Amino acid sequence: MSERTATVARETAETTIDCTLAVDGTGDADVDTGIGFFDHMLTALAKHGLFDLEIDCDGDLAVDDHHTVEDVAIVLGTAFDEALGDRSGIVRFADRRVPLDEAVASVVVDVSARPRFYFDGQFSQDRVGEFTSDMARHFAESLATNAGLTLHLAVEGENAHHEVEALFKAIARALDDATRVDERREGTPSTKGTLE
Secondary structure, X not given: OOOXXXXXXXXXXXXXXXXXXXXXXXXXXXXXXXXXXXXXXXXXXXXXXXXXXXXXXXXXXXXXXHHHHHHHHHHHHHHHHHHHOOXXXXXXXXXXXXXXXXXXXXEEEEOOOOOEEEEEOOOOOOEEOXXXXXXXXXXXXXXXXXXXXXXXXXXXXXXXHHHHHHHHHHHHHHHHHHHOEOOOOOOOOOOOOOOO
């Protein structure tokens, strides 16, 4: 199996981002977005998905957190798409349900190269530190769009910190499961011979 890695850079008037991803990593993360809680969530994504991840983002945080979170998701999704290539040999489908205290998040993913996104739930508080809670939903949608994922999410709880963290951990575990290579499989996991 060739190394499934990607390095993606993106610069706009709103953000400058450098990202390096290794799908088959050990969970090492070096993340700096300028938003403490978002850094914590990206580190958790790497740790629980066993992805090696480096992200450096300089964003217009004087405006708010939207551009930084959205653009990091775009870059990270692009990195996953590039690292997975034609998705040959992967498991493709996965689902995970992850609790954090009173909160629970559910994720079902198809690494299909056909982006779709569905979300059920709401966050109990508007913010966690400098992070707008609903940006977790938007992050996941932007990730799905750029990584080529069909992604169904649900979350419930009483504390937004727990809800968002459970969601990121569930995404991590589901992506780890779905992107694993099944040694029994030859070629792309589709009866039509391609994922698109």
